[in-house]
Amino acid sequence: MAEEQARNENREVDSEKARVSMDRLFDIYRDIAETADEVMQTRCPYKDASSRCTAKFGCRNQFFTSDPTALPACAGSDQIDYRDAWDT
Numbered sequence: 001m002a003e004e005q006a007r008n009e010n011r012e013v014d015s016e017k018a019r020v021s022m023d024r025l026f027d028i029y030r031d032i033a034e035t036a037d038e039v040m041q042t043r044c045p046y047k048d049a050s051s052r053c054t055a056k057f058g059c060r061n062q063f064f065t066s067d068p069t070a071l072p073a074c075a076g077s078d079q080i081d082y083r084d085a086w087d088t
């Protein structure tokens, strides 16, 4: 009985509050998308947060270490168009 009452109370939604919340969420996602669009112009999408290369193809910016199990480091500068370095 108490559970059903709680469910009924949750059905009432403050539509104005919900709209403001959705607008704020949209603004946050828009900012993230704009930043991602800007960064992807120079930062290779295969470069992870630790500057390791996750590409499954050859690239002249890959720097392999003596550890055969480690991902290669990316020696790309993020200042130039990385796509010219790919082996395609």
Ligand code: SF4
Binding pocket: 044, 045, 046, 047, 048, 052, 053, 054, 055, 059, 060, 061, 062, 063, 073, 074, 075, 076, 082, 085
């Ligand atoms: S080594 Fe090449 S493919 Fe890998 S992250 Fe760097 S630029 Fe991209």
